[in-house]
Amino acid sequence: MPLEIKVPSLGQSVPEATVGKWLKQEGDPVEADEAVVELETDKINMEVTAFRGGTLARIDKPAGSTVAVGETLGVIAAEGEEVEGADEAAEEEPTAEKKAGKPKKKEEPKKKEKPSEEEPEEEESEQEVEEQEPEQEEPAEEPEAEPVEEEPAARKPAAEPPAARGEAVIPEDMRTSPAVRKLAREHRIDLTGIEGTGREGRVTKQDVLAWLESAPETAAAPRAPEAAAAPAREYGPDEPVERVPMTPIRKTIARRMIESRRASAHVTTVDEVDMSAVVELRERMKAAFFEAHGVKLTYMPFIAKAAIAALKEFPQVNASIEGDDIVYHRFWHLGVAVHTEAGLMVPVIRHADRKSIVELAKAIDDLATRARERKLELDEIQGGTFTLTNAGGFGALLTTPIINQPEVGVLGIHKIQERPIARNGQVVIRPMMWLGLSYDHRLVDGTPAVQFLRRVCELLESPERLLLEA
């Protein structure tokens, strides 16, 4: 890897220097420890030498430039190494940091925030945190969907305006303490109706409390706590708890889950599919498939294929809302939720509609593997138009996933389970699976949503029809 020549420390009071003479020019050979460039400051003039030998491939900071400590002055390439244009090379990590296996952002202490362990930078991007379940509650590790939907309701922030029956009245010209104002707001009290006993008739906290006690019926019920977070609960001595601060990634997940809940009008519809044909097909093909293609044949490529076919038929499910516009995507980038140790990731199969079952199988395998190894590029976790999330890996029968914004639909996949069902008046045992489609009711009406989901089921029940799909 090409070596960046860095501006060394120049003393505590010296944050920057001026580049003096370059002792080597681009293309010149450089030996290890050989002087390459001079730096000048008002305190010291110093030669910067090369950590390793090679060729001075590029000068980033010509003589006369002002440079900061740690900045890259130029690049030395070893034999046979390519050094690309200044822009790209500038993004290179310094060798030492690469070796240490640490992402660059960790070099900068984030004040106040407790940095999380080891997430790659992508994790801070929007795509990756779109849906997630409360970690550690379930040992889920495969692609999965979201059992969280009950929770936001329970701790819904009290963002709505107070009920009309009582309003806090705190006149501008009335001197009140923070404690009194807080009580007035919490209990929606009209302070002008309370007689003050404090200096110059000020209404004190005691006055408010006394008033509340004397007139509990007239006082409105206390409002929900202001913050989104559940109020700190009091625990008894026999109720041991462990309190840990949320990691930044967990905070982001929490925020984005709530945001998605708020942004979309979530509705979930459920349908059931008889997987007999797909199961039979897969059983028959899987050994040969693995031999031929080197990846396991799972149900995911079939479901992906079926979903894309249905999306083409119901374009409003492959759309998004931008302002007052509806944007119909005439391309089909399919997100596939993958659980990784660092958190939920949603790599995206770009142009999934152009892929065969084989290619989809390979793409899913590749993205899932690299997601777990944290080797995804940023553009591989962005830009999806619809998402699949598999909660079946650990046995979920039914979930109601949260939409990955700004998409309008997410399909929850579940466990295939042999169940007795009625066929032509007979009870038979069939491998059955429930599918849960969460959709944004702002854009997708109930009927097309149900029809969309039914179409997915039909395609899976007759997989040969998938062959006819492009």
Added chain:
Amino acid sequence: MATITYIDAINRTLHEEMARDETTFLIGEDIGIYGGVFKATRGLLEAFGPERVVDSPISESLIAGMTVGAAMVGCRPLPEIQFADFISPAFDQIVQQLARYHWRTNGTYAMPVTIRTPYGGGVGGGVFHSQSNEAWFMNVPGLVMVAPSTVRDAAGLLRAAIRSDDPVLYWEHKKLYRSIKDDLPDGEEVVTEIGRAHVAREGSDVTAITFGFLLHQTLKAADALAEDGIEVEVIDLRTLLPLDTPTVLESVARTGKAVVIHEAPKIGGIGGEIAAILAEECFWELDAPIRRLTGFNTSFPAAKSMEDYYMPDVDDIADALRTTAET
């Protein structure tokens, strides 16, 4: 059962702890042969010998700084700085070395060192024998400071400090040495948990936060106000660093009103820190401005008339508490 003074409690605890732990040693000026200028260390030289009760030269930096090396090789040093006013030559060693060494070495070494030092006014000592200079140390990371106000805590906090693995600066109030007495059963190993304040009197109208000699003045003021129906909650801080914020917050959230009382000058004093914490974490519970009643921002005066004026007295404290309670 024996009724003993504050200084007796200190002396007795030193005897007990030095007998209990052979790695402890005393070092300080005039502490051995003379038994200490206040006689806090009387009898210890006779009991433990000159190797463990070291009369040091007038070298405060050495007294404080040598404990770092001694602690590293396994001792539990108990240095004394003869007057808190003489602690400044030791400041560098306490602040830069002793307090930080545990952090600096990433937790490798503990510094189980207890520095005792007499402080406080009201004893006619003038500028170099009267200061309450604890605030000099307030923003030193890694340092613990305790200031007992009662006989029981004089023993309990000293024992806890000696047994603690953190460096503790133990402030003993000169005016309390022989002015208060309490029953302390023989053989009872009183331990006062470091880091916990004590609610010395419960009340609902205003919280008074103080420590040391002024605790006793504040309690008297609270008694006086009770006759007028004002119930003062009095918090004895006991530990000055780190402050027992939960206890203070809990009380002020209840009363909505706080007055901090200390001898040291107001600017940069502990009262400012407490006021800031209350403003940050208790703002919506406050029902009156936070008040500080402190010594003046001057040096400590010598003449009796001046000293009396400098020190907050019972009337000053009662006035401050009443004003805040009635706001």
Added chain:
Amino acid sequence: MAEKKTQRKKRKSATAEEVVQEASESQAEDGETTGEGAAPTGEEKEGFQQLQRRREEQALDVGRSFPDKYRLSGEMEGASDEMKIELLERLVRTREFDARMRRLFRQGRFEGTFYSQIGQEACDVVIAIQLKQTDFVGPSHRDLGASVGKGIPLEALAAQVYNRVDSPDGGRYTACHYWHPEYWVMQPSTSIMMNWIAATGAAFGFKMLKRDNVAVAFGGDGATAHGDFHEGCNFAGVHNLPIVYVIQNNLWAESLPLSLTTAVRDLSRRADAYGFPGVSIDGNDVIAVWNATRQALVRARSGEGPTLIEMKTYRWFGHSDIDPADYRSDDEVEDWIERDPLPRYVAWLEETEVLKEGQLDEMRQRVREGVEQAIEFAEESPRPEPDSFLSEVFVHEYPGFDVRAGR
């Protein structure tokens, strides 16, 4: 001031080039480091030049008191051949590590700064190698040799310079302040002379706990002006503590010449005031340092009390590596580089046939490999988590303490 702007002549040590090659290259490199102070004018200039001359004379004069720059004579009392060779290896290791680190600093491989000890190694290594592992060392920020001499692995030292997690302090403490708990080398304070006092305390502890250990404290000529020098020595004298005080008089306290630090010629005379022996020796003479420190350690260990040893020596480079050290004259620096302790010792070992032919090359090769390994270790050691410094403020927990809340 025109002469101050001219670049320094390349310097080369006159003897045993191979040992000093690394460092000399390093020095030559440093030759291009120039600094420009404000140039005095008019009458002021006259006074300044006089002062400068006086400084130079003094530095050269100190050197002249040791007439033989290149040769050693006498015998290292009680030292086996193996010890002599091991001592050489640790001296070379100190030199090579230091020279390599200086270059890495200039290549921006680590932040902070670097305090080179090159030129003074004998003062540290020779006494440190004689210590037991449990003996206490209180070094300053320029005592790499004390750590290497006591046997601390270079990996730990390199990680310390790099401020990485494998540093004994996990990267939280100032770089280039070498220490290691297992080797009883305490962490030096940047604030001068704290180690002097702490080592005195350790010596007190050893005596009180009746342990058969000694303490060694290191300080520079400049540090002898600090009150703690006096407080420590005085107390050790009164209590007859098992300690050896080493002053490395390198003639310059950062930019301050010895003449402005003290009016006495030999700093060891100060010991008279404390009631224990003091001796001044050529700190670049390994034999002299060995014999003086050996006697002092025997005294300390047998309960006879402290010794103060002034070792006159010289640092080749600036106070730190961002100090061009242009307050010193070329003649002076050159004179002292010729007194390099390593080639003198090598020559003596060869004369006395302790060092065999080719042995030095082999040794240097081995040392260099070790240095490279240590650097690789440091380069690969992770950078500390940004918030990992928030721990270990206290040993115990306190209900009100919350490092993140700031209370």
